[in-house]
Every structure is written in structure tokens, then in C-alpha cells.
Amino acid sequence: MFESLSDRLDSVFKKFKGQGRLDENNIQQGLREVRLALLEADVNFKVVKDFTERVKERCLGQDVQKSLTPGQQVIKIVNDEMTQLLGGETQDVDLRGNPSVFMMVGLQGSGKTTSAAKLALHFRRQRKMKPYLVPADVYRPAAIDQLQTLGRQLDVPVFPSEVGMDPVDICKQGIEAAREAGCNVVLLDTAGRLQIDEKLMDELANIKDACTPNEILFVADAMIGQEAVNVAKSFDEKLDISGVILTKMDGDARGGAALSIKSVTGKSLKFVGMGEKVSDLEVFHPDRIASRILGMGDVLTLIEKAQSSIDQEEAEEIGKKFQRAEFDFEDFRTQMRRLKKLGSIEGLLKLIPGMRGLKDKIGELSVPEKDMARIEAIISSMTMEERRNPSVINPSRKARIAKGSGVAVSDVNQLVKNFEQMRKMMKKMMGGGSKGKKPRMPRMPKGLPGMPGGMPGAGLPGGMPGMPGMPGMEGMEGMEGMGSRPGSTKSKTQRKKRKKTAGRNKKKKKK
Numbered sequence: 001m002f003e004s005l006s007d008r009l010d011s012v013f014k015k016f017k018g019q020g021r022l023d024e025n026n027i028q029q030g031l032r033e034v035r036l037a038l039l040e041a042d043v044n045f046k047v048v049k050d051f052t053e054r055v056k057e058r059c060l061g062q063d064v065q066k067s068l069t070p071g072q073q074v075i076k077i078v079n080d081e082m083t084q085l086l087g088g089e090t091q092d093v094d095l096r097g098n099p100s101v102f103m104m105v106g107l108q109g110s111g112k113t114t115s116a117a118k119l120a121l122h123f124r125r126q127r128k129m130k131p132y133l134v135p136a137d138v139y140r141p142a143a144i145d146q147l148q149t150l151g152r153q154l155d156v157p158v159f160p161s162e163v164g165m166d167p168v169d170i171c172k173q174g175i176e177a178a179r180e181a182g183c184n185v186v187l188l189d190t191a192g193r194l195q196i197d198e199k200l201m202d203e204l205a206n207i208k209d210a211c212t213p214n215e216i217l218f219v220a221d222a223m224i225g226q227e228a229v230n231v232a233k234s235f236d237e238k239l240d241i242s243g244v245i246l247t248k249m250d251g252d253a254r255g256g257a258a259l260s261i262k263s264v265t266g267k268s269l270k271f272v273g274m275g276e277k278v279s280d281l282e283v284f285h286p287d288r289i290a291s292r293i294l295g296m297g298d299v300l301t302l303i304e305k306a307q308s309s310i311d312q313e314e315a316e317e318i319g320k321k322f323q324r325a326e327f328d329f330e331d332f333r334t335q336m337r338r339l340k341k342l343g344s345i346e347g348l349l350k351l352i353p354g355m356r357g358l359k360d361k362i363g364e365l366s367v368p369e370k371d372m373a374r375i376e377a378i379i380s381s382m383t384m385e386e387r388r389n390p391s392v393i394n395p396s397r398k399a400r401i402a403k404g405s406g407v408a409v410s411d412v413n414q415l416v417k418n419f420e421q422m423r424k425m426m427k428k429m430m431g432g433g434s435k436g437k438k439p440r441m442p443r444m445p446k447g448l449p450g451m452p453g454g455m456p457g458a459g460l461p462g463g464m465p466g467m468p469g470m471p472g473m474e475g476m477e478g479m480e481g482m483g484s485r486p487g488s489t490k491s492k493t494q495r496k497k498r499k500k501t502a503g504r505n506k507k508k509k510k511k
């Protein structure tokens with residue numbers, strides 16, 4: 001998302017670094033490049049013109065903070081103005097009424113059906129609501145099936161619409177059925193056309209009149225750039241939309257639609273689609289996005305992602321199992337899946353401030369992700385008994401697991417061997433040392449099959465490698481203190497020193 005604009009702006013800001021102070025000359029030159037960068041990103045030309053004028057005015061005015069370098073001053077002003085351009089404050093949706101009704105509108109293939117399902121999941125997860133889906137696209141029979149499939153997948157009820165029914169009746173009956181089913185948020189998925197046509201618009205206007213939705217969300221494909229903004233304008237003129245969802249932002253390196261839509265239509269961007277999966281929907285926060293565009297990361301989104309994919313109780317339970325060395329393949333797979341829910345490692349790194357400089361390194365990190373998929377396939381080919389009790393995995397079972405997961409028997413061997421080694425290590429580490437001896441910190445077993453550097457996700461911040469948020473496992477990589485007495489913070493070197501002094505004192509006493 002926004003990669004090419006981000007790169008362009010980065011090189012513009014770098015040029016301000018060597019400058020002593022901001023003056024008409026360097027501001028003029030810098031802003032010319034900012035203007036070009038925005039035009040290349042397919043931002044509406046009038047929006048670009050107004051934007052650069054505002055930035056120039058503020059750079060030349062009293063607004064600049066003298067404690068900042070010229071580069072920092074420009075970045076701060078561009079950041080503020082870009083936040084405004086993206087819509088200013090985060091716009092929440094209107095959830096009044098019971099049920100609250102959301103109507104999805106837009107062109108064919110823009111992502112309405114997928115977004116309706118994504119929103120259902122969002123409302124259930126983030127707002128603890130009970131969603132209900134209503135397929136009202138009777139012209140493309142596959143659209144009804146598509147929403148029904150997504151509803152089954154999410155365990156969300158779907159109105160049994162049929163081809164031949166009137167879309168207005170479907171929506172009215174759908175809302176009634178949702179109320180009867182005790183659901184408090186309804187998502188109406190309306191029909192799309194290849195381009196705007198009067199008949200379609202009239203149908204949408206009739207649905208609006210009959211159902212008085214809380215929100216009419218215009219869904220547009222971000223990849224079509226300015227065209228998405230033009231279509232939004234037409235839908236707004238006819239339906240008075242309440243907000244916009246831009247889909248396929250994951251594939252949009254330029255971001256022209258996101259940067260122009262508020263200024264051109266006056267309507268706010270409320271959500272963005274970041275992938276094909278039902279969980280790939282983000283609330284649109286203008287300030288966070290401006291920060292991402294300017295390479296300053298987005299720590300708040302990172303924290304929210306981590307929180308939403310970690311179940312605290314389950315993490316504590318697994319932490320205890322780990323301490324008792326009862327951690328098995330089933331627990332391991334659960335943790336791998338949680339880690340995956342956070343998204344790609346590449347995507348996560350982009351949210352961390354200052355990671356732009358490490359962009360080339362990100363490619364190297366994608367290797368463990370492939371290996372994680374392989375390990376997951378091996379574990380998934382095991383029976384529950386094998387996952388819970390790996391010691392039953394004999395050679396014939398290994399051959400079956402290898403066949404089931406499409407890997408060599410040696411890969412299964414290695415995974416089982418390393419897993420057993422890790423359990424032994426945990427036993428020792430958590431107090432299983434021989435009598436009278438303090439538990440010793442054994443060496444970590446070498447990587448699982450084909451995994452450089454240990455368990456999946458090794459080195460990720462926030463806990464045991466590959467185990468997000470596991471309590472008590474923080475700082476697994478620097479475990480020097482683990483073998484010492486409870487509460488002791490002394491290092492190995494300090495202990496050695498103490499032993500030496502004690503020895504010397506003994507000798508002195510003897511003398």
C-alpha cells in the first residue's frame with residue numbers, strides 16, 4: 001500500500017537534510033517534487049495543487065518549529081496536511097437502531113460481497129454485535145451463492161434470497177428476518193453493474209427509501225485510481241452515500257484514490273480492504289496512514305493486530321504447559337496459526353517505525369514463512385493422538401504423515417526429533433536438573449526442518465520465538481538469567497567472580 005509514493009517522498013525529504021534552514025528557494029524546489037510524486041500517485045490534480053499551496057504557506061509562515069531541522073519541519077507539515085487530505089479524524093460508523101442497517105453499493109467486481117462479509121466479521125469481533133447478511137443481487141446468481149458460502153464460513157446467518165425476487169422486497173424481508181433472529185446489524189449486498197446505469201441507480205434509490213439504512217457505503221476498487229473517485233461522485237449525487245470502502249489496497253502502490261476521495265466527494269473513507277481473506281479489513285485512520293506513507297510506521301495498528309489475534313487465557317494455559325514441558329504438536333500448531341493471523345512478516349515490519357531502510361532485508365525474512373507452511377502441513381497430517389503424544393509416531397506413521405503432507409520422511413523425522421529435543425530442553429530449563437544442581441540453560445536445538453535460526457518466527461518481538469505474547473517467555477533470546485536462583489539477576493560472569501573471591505578467602509583463612 002502506497003509503496004511508490006512513500007519511496008518518492010522519502011527521496012524528496014532526504015534532500016532537505018543538508019539544508020541550513022527553510023527558505024523560499026529550497027521549499028519551492030522540494031514542493032515541486034512533492035507535487036510530481038502526488039501526481040504520479042494518481043492524485044487528482046486540483047487536490048495536489050491545493051495541498052502543495054497549503055504546505056508552502058505553512059513552511060514559509062510562523063508555523064515552523066525552530067527546534068526541528070528543515071527536513072523534520074517539512075515532514076511534520078506534510079504529515080499534518082496529509083492527515084487532513086485523508087479525512088482528518090477517524091470516522092466511526094453509525095450504529096444506532098436495532099438492527100442497524102448498512103447498504104453496500106458500487107460497480108461490479110469492486111468487492112461489495114467480500115466487504116459485506118468482512119464487515120460482518122468486523123462487527124462481531126470488534127463491536128461484539130450479531131451480524132446478518134442479505135444478498136440482494138438477483139442478476140448474478142453466483143453472488144447469492146458467494147455470500148451464502150461466506151456466511152457459512154463465518155457462521156453468520158444469511159437471508160435465503162432467490163433469483164426472481166424483487167431486490168427491494170429481499171432487503172425489507174431480510175431486515176425483518178434479522179430482527180426475528182435477534183441480530184443487531186444487517187448488511188445489504190446490492191447488485192453491481194459494469195458502469196453506472198439509470199435502472200440500477202433507481203433500484204438502489206428504492207432500496208434506500210424502503211429500508212432507510214444507517215449507512216450507504218460506496219465500495220470501490222482502489223486499483224482504478226481516479227476513476228474510483230469519479231464513480232463515487234456519481235453514486236453520491238444519486239444516493240447521498242455516507243462513506244467509502246476502498247478495496248484491494250494491498251495491491252495499490254500509488255494510493256491516488258485514497259488521497260483524493262475526501263476532497264473531491266466530501267465523504268470519508270471508513271474502511272480499507274487489504275486482501276482477499278475475510279479478516280483483511282482495516283478501519284481507516286487518516287493519521288496512521290499518513291504516518292505509514294511518510295515512513296514513520298504505525299505502531300497503534302501493530303498493537304491492535306497483536307491484541308486481536310491473542311487469546312490471553314489460552315496463552316496463559318499454553319505458557320503453563322510449556323513450563324511443565326507438556327507442550328505438544330497441537331499447541332504448537334495453534335500458536336503457528338495465531339502468528340499467521342497477524343499477517344505477513346513483511347506487512348508487520350512495515351508498521352514498525354524506521355523499517356523502511358531495511359526493505360531489502362524483508363525479502364530474506366519471507367523464507368521462514370514458506371517453511372512454516374510446510375511444518376503446518378506436516379503437523380496437520382498427524383492424527384490428534386500423534387499431535388498430543390508424539391512418542392507414538394513410529395516409522396510407518398512417519399511414512400504416512402510424509403505422504404499426507406507431500407514432504408520427505410526425513411523432514412518428518414527431523415521435525416519430530418527437534419520437537420522432542422525442545423521438550424527435553426524445556427524440562428531441564430524449567431527446573432528438571434538433577435538433585436542438588438541448579439537447572440542449567442541448555443543450548444537451543446538447531447532449526448526445525450529447513451528453518452534458519454530455530455523455531456518459526458525466531459527473533460520476533462514480544463515473546464518466545466513463534467509464540468506471540470506467551471506469558472513468562474519474554475526475552476527468550478537473551479536467556480542468561482534463566483538458570484539462576486529465583487529473583488537473582490546476577491550474570492554468569494558475576495557468579496564466576498564471586499566463586500573466585502570465595503576461593504581466595506578460603507586460602508587466606510587456611511594460611
Ligand SMILES: Nc1nc2c(ncn2[C@@H]2O[C@H](COP(=O)(O)OP(=O)(O)OP(=O)(O)O)[C@@H](O)[C@H]2O)c(=O)[nH]1
Nearest residue numbers: 108109110111112113114192247248273274275276
Ligand atoms: N486483493 C484483494 N482482493 C479483493 C479485495 N476485496 C475483494 N477482492 C476480490 O475482488 C473480487 C471481486 O470481489 P466481489 O466481492 O465478488 O465483488 P462484488 O462487488 O461483490 O462483485 P459483483 O457481485 O459482481 O458486483 C474477488 O475475487 C475478491 O476476492 C481486497 O481488499 N484485496
